[in-house]
Amino acid sequence: MKIEILGNSDTRSGFGDGLSYLGEINPNVLALCADLTGSLKMNNFRDQYPERFFQVGIAEANMMGIAAGMTIGGKIPFTGTFANFSTSRVYDQVRQSIAYSNKNVKICASHAGLTLGEDGATHQVLEDIGMMKMLPGMTVINPCDYNQTKAATIAIADHIGPVYLRFGRPKVPIFIPKDTPFEIGKGLTIQDGTDITIFATGHLVWEAVEAVKVLANEGHSVELINIHTIKPLDTETILKSVAKTKCVVTAEEHQVAGGMGESIAQLLAKNNPTPIEFVAVNDQFGESGKPADLMKKYGLHFTNIIDAVHKVLNRK
């Protein structure tokens, strides 16, 4: 894949635009929001399809239950609120009424991770991937830019079963070409290489792209794979790449515990034990600050990926 910056946008706008497109093509698609319509970029859907938009107020537990009930009758509800309020706040509702009941609800979660920024740790969930991937039957997706988030939003409407779609607040480079198909559960190879594989998800994919440029100048042949679907994990692509490169760095805006890296480590421990380094938050809460400053402070910068690559190459 040829990487170039195609623009700059927030992934939540990809969600909003994907949702509006779905509103137009699929009359069964409904949207629910818990008083964060603007933050979730759901305004356009609300204005275009008011009879299919449901403002539930600041009552996320009720929203999850209503969404689950709406599926009875063939509707496809998309819930929208911050990632923290989509997961930890309503974990039991999601577990019993959606996951265990196998309801076709799309839980769409913005402002995930540290890049939420100034609001601080109360709002910066870094445990959501772990919580959601532990639920049997739950699909977990964390796209990396505007185009991929829009494509993912459209793709999950056709997937039958509960989905957790995680995206973010800040404007970041758009670099996945518009026409790239989004296949749930299939990793996207961004660059082929032979010395090391970097698996990255969400905002860390762009950081990895930046890291790969530096590493290439150092003479390292890096394979970069975007794991947008954390569950189900693309075991085939991961094992194939690791068989070739024999060492791994994972990168994500999440705790090490419960994250994408943990899923990959478990896969490798079982099938092909391999040196692995994790670029992720290490058992800490975040804090207020500018997103870029927070990413540096908590070790999620592209330079942290470079350091992890050097470290793991020495362990090979």
Add this chain to the structure above:
Amino acid sequence: MKEEKLKNFASQVRRDIVRMVHAQNSGHPGGSLGCVEYFTVLFNEIMNHNTDFNMDGQNEDLFFLSNGHISPVYYSTLARCGYFSISELSSFRKIDSRLQGHPTTHEGLPGIRIASGSLGQGLSIAIGAATSKKLNNDISIVYTLHGDGELQEGQIWEAAMYASAKKIDNLIATIDYNGRQIDGDVDDVLSLGNLESKWIAFGWKTLECDGNNMEDVLNTLQEAKSLTGKGQPIMIIMKTEMGFGVDFMMGSHKWHGVAPNDEQLENALNQLEETHGDF
């Protein structure tokens, strides 16, 4: 269905409840027994429902049990109405059974559309299903049942606020107001205060009834039905006696979640006529 027939149905459901709970020495007989008249009337006289089950349930009335622990009365009613074989009641709470301790869709038991057990979630589900019906131009009604102790869960009041604000008027909820929960009397554990005033204040059309009087249950549910479509959700505060129909189980919270022993089972069954044949 004539009154005699309803009473016979109820008597058999009560036998099923105590026998199911006894067989596995596990389950919740008290609340189940108290709600037998409600289930009997709802499923035989009130709801337009299809025992040839499909999950979407379009163009039929739907029922959601929010206080999932009274699953014995739910399972017996579903089986006796023809959703699944009566003999399957013997698998209640056993391994590899579709009759889980608390109702679930996971094992594919016909008649169940949502898992319940963790309390306070059913009203939201019903609002969602009722909304879906409106979107589908389906004029059917959605019914729910809740425990009174369950009203201590905050999600109930989120849903209560939503249903009236958004005029969910194809919804008839009922509270099993038996005044008891696991730890004791509801008034001692955490009083609900003036329950009727609370629901009225939340914007619901509120009715009261004697839940162990078949005729009153029937009349109240019929009245509730006539009040749908008028811009307000409907709540029936249904006074019941936990353990109703089995004398030694009445008047206490102690039979909330305790199974009878052999002797107690025999005593209970002597009070309940076998009208439709035991499972």
